[in-house]
Structure formats: C-alpha cells, structure tokens
Amino acid sequence: MTDTIDTSLSIPKNTSEIVHQGLKKRYAAEKRFRRYGVVAVCVALLGLVVLFSSILTKGYTAFYQTNIQLDITFDESVIDPKGTRKTKDLSSADYAALLKKAMRTQFPEVKTRRDKKKLYNLVSSTAVFALRAKTMADPSIIGQTHSLWLTASDDVDMLIKGHIPRELPENERRISNKEISWVDQLIEAGSLEKQFNRQFFSAGDSREPEAAGIKGAIIGSFYTLLVTLLLTFPTSVAAAIYLEEFAPKNRWTAMIEVNINNLAAVPSIVFGLLGLAIFLNVMHLPRSAPIVGGLVLALMTLPTIIIASRAALKSVPPSIRAAALGLGATRMQTVFHHVLPLAMPGIMTGTIIGMAQALGETAPLLMIGMVAFIVDVPGGPTDPSTVLPVQIFLWADAPERAFVERTSAAILVLLGFLVSMNALAIFLRKKFERHW
C-alpha cells in the first residue's frame, strides 16, 4: 500500500508560496493580541492611578490642621483657687474658662451671649484637654501667660481648606458670616495657620474630627498582626512541611489538601462568626481585643501561607533531597538543612502577602467587636482596640465633613503599609532567588 501513495500529493511542492500567503494573517493575529495585552495593562494601570490620585487629592489635606494662636493666661484663681497644686484639683479645673477669657480678650467687641458662644466654638472643644495636659505636666506655668497654638474647630478647618465654600448662602453653610469675619481677623493678625497635623499620628480616635488620630488603629493593627504572625507562621510552615515532605500520598492527605483549598476560599466574615462563637462565647476571651482579632486572622491566613509554603517547598529540586538522603541524612535533616533554607524566600513572600491580606481585612473583625469606638491607644494585645481598615470604615460612616479627608488620609496610611509590605516581599524574592 505505502508504495503506491503519490508523494507529490501528500507533501506540497510550493510550501514557500502557501506560507507566504498565510503569513500576513498570522502576523496580524499576533499584532492584534499584543494590542489587547497593552490595552489590558493600561486599563489596570489607569484604575490604579485613578484610585491613588483620588485618595491622595482627598486625603493629603488631613495631614495639615488649622490652628489658632491665643494668649492664654494660666490664672491661679481659675485653675487652683486653693493653691494646693494637687493633681486632683488641677485635673478637674475649669480650663474652658481660660480659653473663653482669651477669646474675649482677642475679640472685645463681641458682647451678646449667643455671639460669645459662637466665638468660643472657633476653637476645638478638645483644646481644653491640651491646656489641662500642659498645666498638669508643669504646674509652675500657673500665673503665667503663654501664647499657644490651639486646634481650631473642624468647621473653621473646613473653611480654611475650602471644603466649606464662602460663596454659599449663609443658611446653607455650617459657619456664619460673623464667624467668617472673626476667622479673617485672626488670619490678618497672623494667629490662624495651617500647621502639620501631629495629632493625626499621635492620638486615638475622637468624636471631634479635628482631634481624631490613627495611632490607636495603627497600634491595634500592629498587635493584631503580631498575634496573627506568631500563630500562623509556625503552624502553617509545619503543616506545609509535613504535607509536602512527610505525609504519605493517600486519600486522607488528598482530602486534607482539598480542604485547605476550601478553607482559603471561605469568605472572611465566616471566620469572624467563628471567632465570635468560639473565642468570645465559649472561651470568653476579651471583646474587641487584638488577641481575638489575631486568632481570627490567623485562621484566615493559615491556608494562604500553607499553600504558598508548599509551592515553595515543591520548587526545591528533588536532586537536593536525593543528595542529602544519599549521604545518609534523615528525612528531617534533609528538610531542615537543605530544603527549608532553599524554600524560605518563597515562604517569606507568602507570609508577607498573607500578612498584608490580614492587615487589610475588615469584615471578620467587625464580628468580634473591634468596631467599637475606642479613644485610648491600646497598651497590649488584650486591650480593646480597633485596626486601620475598621477605623477607615468608622470614619467613612461619620457625618462630619472633616472626617472625609481623614478617611482618605487613613487609607493612604494603610496603603502605605501594604505597599511597603509587598515591596519587601518582592525584594526578598529577588534577593534570594536561586536559579538551578
């Protein structure tokens, strides 16, 4: 049979011609595909740029805060009429009176009770705490007069930053014409300035936007992540090593593998419910505490790190294992002396990405009460606290205009942490990458 086949039919003689005819179409297809790719990348980049620029433009103003300079007389007859200088007396003194007096001196023309009240409101109601703190820190200040920069109220701040337009009819804005004229007087006198908002980084949450800071949330996030890392890293690396290097490949391990993947796909809010049911209701751990948040997030990141660690272990060439085993190393020595060190960069990358995921997680923490309004900066993992993304959630929900920019600023801080963590992961991977 084979002898009778006409070879001239099966293999064309004019191959070059046929190829030439189809060439244009083939290259056009390739060009088209490349263009799709470029467009896809551009869309992704555009999304990122829009996101960052909108947050940046909205948020950067929060790093500056309007302050008002006032000459405060620390009057002994107001602060400490008995002259005891006792902490108890100093802490309960009427510092608001000092503030009011200073304002009255600055604007002697304001007479009516209603106007006075409005005048006092130019300065933040939290300014009295600053005065108290200053007096308590150094009681010798009593009897002296100091020129101090005090936080302006959020309405003044918004006016200065242009978020409350002056062109608006008076009844539609939160700040009256009279108040604006006082502000202008202060500006003229050089006693009203936008200054770097140190409070934003040094204070906890507050009902007053001008006094609210993210230190509490940052420290809360830190403790939460610390607990998560301490729990999840050893557990998942041990699990990954066992599954990858020791466990027999049978139906049980296959089932475990499937369920680890299932666990990775479980919505995070479910982990929150689990935490609520077990850690709070059964184990009676403290509510709103980073330790519980850390436990919940550890459960959540466990599968991520296990999967990343297994991939890293799998990428170590089997010849290294064979070499060590061939020399008479035990399986554990093989793993710990050779395989694990080589897999470590991959494991670290996976861990950092898992941690970044945990840092940005909100939903499960809502379930365990980390959404509470907490003013104090937490001192440990069992203190009530909140975390950065939950703080963002809380501020985004607040009605005051001044919280909008603070929300964006907090997002910037959170993104800053996330970007630097991911950069660290890439750096580690590049630095320790090994080619075989």
Added chain:
Amino acid sequence: MLAQQQIDPSTPTMGQNQQMSIHLENNLKVKVSDVAVYYGDKQALFGIDLDIYKNQVTALIGPSGCGKSTFLRCINRMNDTIESCRVTGSIEIDGVNISDRSVDVVELRSRIGIVFQKANPFPKSIYDNVSYGPRIHGLAKDRQHLDHIVESSLERAGLWKEVSDRLDEPGTGLSGGQQQRLCIARTIAVGPDVILMDEPCSALDPIATAKIEELMDELRQNFTIIIVTHSMQQAARVSQKTAFFHLGKLVECGETEQIFTNPQDSRTQDYITGRIG
C-alpha cells in the same frame, strides 16, 4: 588484602581454579538474589541475581529503560523514597540483608554512597558540601579533624589542587566536571564501602569524563564501585565486571573482557554491536 591473607597457604593440593573461587568468595561484597522491583502494578525488574566483588568496578549496561538505574537505587534503598515502589528478593551486603529489620536505612546509606547522573552539589560552599556528611554522622572529633577529612576527600576525588584556595566559594559555581568530582568527594567523605554511580559522566565533556574514569580506577583500591553507564566504551575502559540488562532482566554478567569479546547471549551480542539500544 585482608582476604588474601585468609587463604591458607599451607594447602598446596588446592588447584588454581579452586583457589580463585575461594578468593572471590571472600571478596564478595554484594550478593543480589531474585530481586524484583515494582512501580505500582508495573514490574520494572525481574528476578535479578548478581554478585558484586570488592575493589572492582562493576558496570551495568543496557538500553534506556532496562532497569539498571532502578537496580542501582535498590542497593542503598533510595527506592524507599518513591512511594509506589516495591522491592522483593534479597540484597546482602557483607552477608547482611539490607531490607532486614536490624538494618537502618540511614546507616546503610552512610556505608553505600551514591553519585547521581546530574551533579547535584548543595548550594553551599565547597567546604560545606564535603563536610556535610561527616558532620551529620558526627565523624569528626573537632574542627581540625573535619578540615582533614575535607582535604583528604577532595584530594582523593582529584579536586584539591583546583579548589584548595576557594573552599568558601559555592559548589554550584564550579564547572560541570568539577561539580561531579565534588559530589564524589562528598560521598567519599562519609567513608563508605561501596560507591554507586548512576551515569556520572553523561552530562560531561570527554576531558571531564576521562578525569572521572581515571579517578574510578584509583578509587577501586579502597571502594567497591558499581556504575551505570550508557557508554559501552566507558564500561570497557573502567570496569572489571559487566552486567547487561535488557527489558528488566539481567541477561548476562561476567568479566568485562569476556562480555565485550565473547558474549554468551545473542542479545548482548546485538547490544554491544549496536543492533539494539
């Protein structure tokens, strides 16, 4: 040497042939009887019987997939690491069955070293590569002793002159042939009796190959060497005994010279003349 002394010289009646067989009997290192290997349901080796003698190079030849590497890996139980792999029959080393309960696999592998097809130095320094085996087995009394082991192992692997001034450099930075000799040094450092070599020269150029072949000839003074090779010329050059495997069966085994000049089996004849393979 020791074995030769054990032969009683006061028996002049013993014929030359008999003396020879006793000599070999005492030199028997590895005795393989009826070994079969299965990967899952698939049988890879069928009833292998083979005797391997001390201070000789035994070459295992045969076409690809004939099971010679599988057989080699049985001898230090590297096949244990493959889950689906099952070995039956007995392999005795110095009269002790290696699959016996009393034989520990770690101890066995410290006595039977292996060099793989592709040089696989650890991505560590040259020193650490060689010292790793002695270190895990606790062979060195102190650092000085360890240094000595490293030096003499590299010396015996013919690598000392080339690397003595850069022991801290990574072993993976050496050339292919040097890497393979480093792997041999690493194996020697543990002080094994038997060295298994799985196509050690298949990835090397002729000069590097020649060096390793030369090395094998020196090493057999102290070790028993079993080498799997695809190159019949190599088998003819380095080995004293040759075993020919075909389709999972041991076809023929004998003195290398006899196998290559006067094979008994037609399949061996076909293989060495290039008709199968």
